[in-house]
Amino acid sequence: MSNGTAKLFLKDVWNDNPVFRQVLGICSALAVTNLLSNTLFMCAGVTAVTALSSLTVSLLRNVTPKRIRMIVQVLIIASYVMMVDIVIRAMAPDIHRFIGPYVGLIITNCIIMGRAEGFASQNRPLPSLVDGFASGIGYSMILITIALVREPMGFGTILGVPLPAREQWWHQWTIMVMPPGAFFTLALVTWFARNRLEKTMKAGGK
Amino acid sequence: MKKTSPVYILIFITVLSIVFGFGISFVNYATEGLLKKNEALHRNRVIATAFMLPVAGRTAGDYEAAVRGSIESFSLTVDGKTIQAFRNKTTGETGFVFAGPGFWDQIRGIIVLAPDLSRIKNIAILEQKETPGLGARIEEPGFLNSFQGIEPAWDSSGGEFVIIGPSPDPSARNRIDAITGATQTSLAFMKAINADLAAFKKAYVPGKGARHE
Numbered sequence: 001m002s003n004g005t006a007k008l009f010l011k012d013v014w015n016d017n018p019v020f021r022q023v024l025g026i027c028s029a030l031a032v033t034n035l036l037s038n039t040l041f042m043c044a045g046v047t048a049v050t051a052l053s054s055l056t057v058s059l060l061r062n063v064t065p066k067r068i069r070m071i072v073q074v075l076i077i078a079s080y081v082m083m084v085d086i087v088i089r090a091m092a093p094d095i096h097r098f099i100g101p102y103v104g105l106i107i108t109n110c111i112i113m114g115r116a117e118g119f120a121s122q123n124r125p126l127p128s129l130v131d132g133f134a135s136g137i138g139y140s141m142i143l144i145t146i147a148l149v150r151e152p153m154g155f156g157t158i159l160g161v162p163l164p165a166r167e168q169w170w171h172q173w174t175i176m177v178m179p180p181g182a183f184f185t186l187a188l189v190t191w192f193a194r195n196r197l198e199k200t201m202k203a204g205g206k
Numbered sequence: 207m208k209k210t211s212p213v214y215i216l217i218f219i220t221v222l223s224i225v226f227g228f229g230i231s232f233v234n235y236a237t238e239g240l241l242k243k244n245e246a247l248h249r250n251r252v253i254a255t256a257f258m259l260p261v262a263g264r265t266a267g268d269y270e271a272a273v274r275g276s277i278e279s280f281s282l283t284v285d286g287k288t289i290q291a292f293r294n295k296t297t298g299e300t301g302f303v304f305a306g307p308g309f310w311d312q313i314r315g316i317i318v319l320a321p322d323l324s325r326i327k328n329i330a331i332l333e334q335k336e337t338p339g340l341g342a343r344i345e346e347p348g349f350l351n352s353f354q355g356i357e358p359a360w361d362s363s364g365g366e367f368v369i370i371g372p373s374p375d376p377s378a379r380n381r382i383d384a385i386t387g388a389t390q391t392s393l394a395f396m397k398a399i400n401a402d403l404a405a406f407k408k409a410y411v412p413g414k415g416a417r418h419e
Contacts, residue, residue, distance in 0.1 A: 065209045065218060072222060079226035083233045090237035093244040098342055101310065101335050178340060178387050 005130050012134030014197065019142040020190040021197075024110040029143055030182040031102055036159050038099045039147040041092060045084045045103055047136025050112045053077045054120035054132030061121050073116045074107070081106045111135055142193070146185045150176045246270070249332070253277060256301055256316040256330035257294050284409035289402070291410070292316070298413070299327055302406050306398025309390045311335035313344070313398055317353075322412050323360070326368070329353045329399075341391030352382040358403060367403045370396040 018024045025046070032042045056076050057064075064072050085103045089096045096103070106112070115135050120128035152158055154177030156166040163170065175181050207214045243266060250269035254261050261272045276296060282289040291302040298321035305314040314332040319325065329350050336342045343349055358367035359380040370392045371384035384392035 060222075063209070063218070065215050067210065068215055068219065072219070075219075075222060075226060079230055082230050086230070086233050086237055086241075090240040090244065093248060097333070097335075174386055 005127070008127060008130055009134040009137075012131055013138040013141065017138040017142065017193065018111040018114070018135050019139055019186075020193040022111075022114070024114055025139050026186070028102055028105065028109060029139075029146060029186055030179065032099055033143055033146040033182060033185070034150050034154060034177040035098070036144070036147040036151050037095060039143050041088055041095045042099055042102060042106075043136070043140035043143055045081075045088060046106055046109060046111070046139055047133060049077060049080045049084055049106055049109075050115055050136040050139075051129055051133040052080050053112055054115050054128040055125055056080075057116040057120040058123060058125045058128035064121075069121060070117070073113060073121075077112050077116065078107045111139055142189060145189050146182070149185045149189075150181055154178075154181060252316055252330045252332050253292060253301075256318045256328050257292070257299060258328055259294075282406065282409040284405045287405060289406055289409060291406070292318075294318075297321070300410065300412075301327075302402065302410075303332065304398055304402035306394060306401060308334060308336050308394045308398075309341050309388075310337070313391075313395060317399060317403070319358075323407070323410075324357060326353050326356050326358065336388070336391045341385070341388040343385050343388060344391060344395055349385055356380055356382060360407065365400050365404055366396075367400050368396060370399075 012018070016022060019026070019029055028042060028046070032038045053073070053076050057073055060072070060076075081104065084106070085096075085100070088103060089100070112132075115128075115132050119131045123131070148158070152163060153173050154175075156163050156170055156172045166172075173181070176185070209215075247266040247269060250266070250273045253259075254269050254272050257277060259272045259276050262268045276294055277292050278295055279290065279292050282291050282302070289302050291300060293300050299318050300321065300323070301316050301318035303314060304317050305312055307313070311334070313334045313336070315329055315334075316332060317329050318327040320327055331345045331350070334342065334344060336344060353368075356368065357379045359378075360367060362380075367380060369378060369381040371381075371389070373381045375381070
């Protein structure tokens with residue numbers, strides 16, 4: 001990986017993280033993070049769609065008429081989402097039965113459109129692919145962190161596996177798997193991540 | 207041709223739509239066999255779970271063999287509505303597919319009753335799209351197992367054969383607890399079960415099969 005590509009990757013994953021810095025993709029960060037297994041499939045879906053959409057938008061950037069570029073981007077994103085939806089339905093039908101409605105909503109995930117319009121439509125294919133992929137990884141990192149807080153606290157499980165002797169030391173907080181639990185956790189994770197980022201930037205003299 | 211010309215735009219968007227339409231069709235075609243296999247596996251697994259059939263293993267073939275060996279299926283028609291029903295050839299337990307609108311989308315499942323329809327033996331979910339972690343918990347064994355052994359109040363004037371949630375008589379033999387945080391899904395589930403229990407009771411004669419009027 002070249003120095004420029006590594007910098008771009010790190011920027012999208014951490015410094016310009018789509019969730020805690022750009023405040024994008026919040027809907028799904030709240031909706032699918034009460035179970036880690038659902039979160040992992042959602043993250044894989046979003047990462048694949050973001051990377052492929054950015055790559056495709058970049059490949060077509062010189063032949064796409066400016067006036068209809070948004071329509072073209074939506075068409076590309078929606079097509080990839082449908083493909084991802086079919087693949088998840090075929091490969092993991094049990095997971096799909098739970099997150100199916102949210103997979104369709106990836107189309108409206110602001111991160112994907114944001115990267116397509118903000119980066120891929122003006123840059124070459126390889127950096128665009130890296131940018132899309134890194135944004136998906138940055139999104140996944142935050143969602144997985146939230147899920148790792150909500151599922152154990154709400155259900156007393158991780159990936160559906162009960163924590164050892166959970167009845168003796170933990171009373172499950174139902175609120176953590178309900179929408180308010182998502183808001184609390186997202187706010188705490190955002191606060192922690194931004195705090196860390198500021199310290200890193202100050203230490204780096206930026 | 208200029209990129210701004212309407213003809214170019216029309217050709218561009220048409221070609222793009224065809225390419226991506228072909229891509230989606232290809233992915234769908236490539237996974238068609240897997241999707242059908244998954245569907246059959248899911249259906250047989252739900253039937254086997256609902257009737258609590260002994261299954262030799264966990265493969266699609268094991269579930270199919272268990273269902274084929276023990277279950278016969280038949281249809282009932284009542285008021286123009288067709289109910290898909292099943293009977294355990296050994297125990298005489300009878301089940302049917304119930305369906306109704308959930309909080310987000312349709313909920314479908316199989317409810318199995320004792321041969322004389324006096325008790326619910328089990329319930330299993332075929333399809334639901336309720337909120338993960340909340341309404342989707344209707345699929346959890348903790349909730350579904352609570353139906354085992356409850357006695358539908360067939361004489362209920364309001365059609366509340368089964369009550370999910372609060373009731374004037376908390377110890378009623380036809381009542382179970384609702385899911386915390388999923389009141390609407392619990393209500394929808396109760397309505398779907400009760401509506402189709404009414405239809406089933408109207409169409410089915412215990413020990414004989416379809417009621418002919």
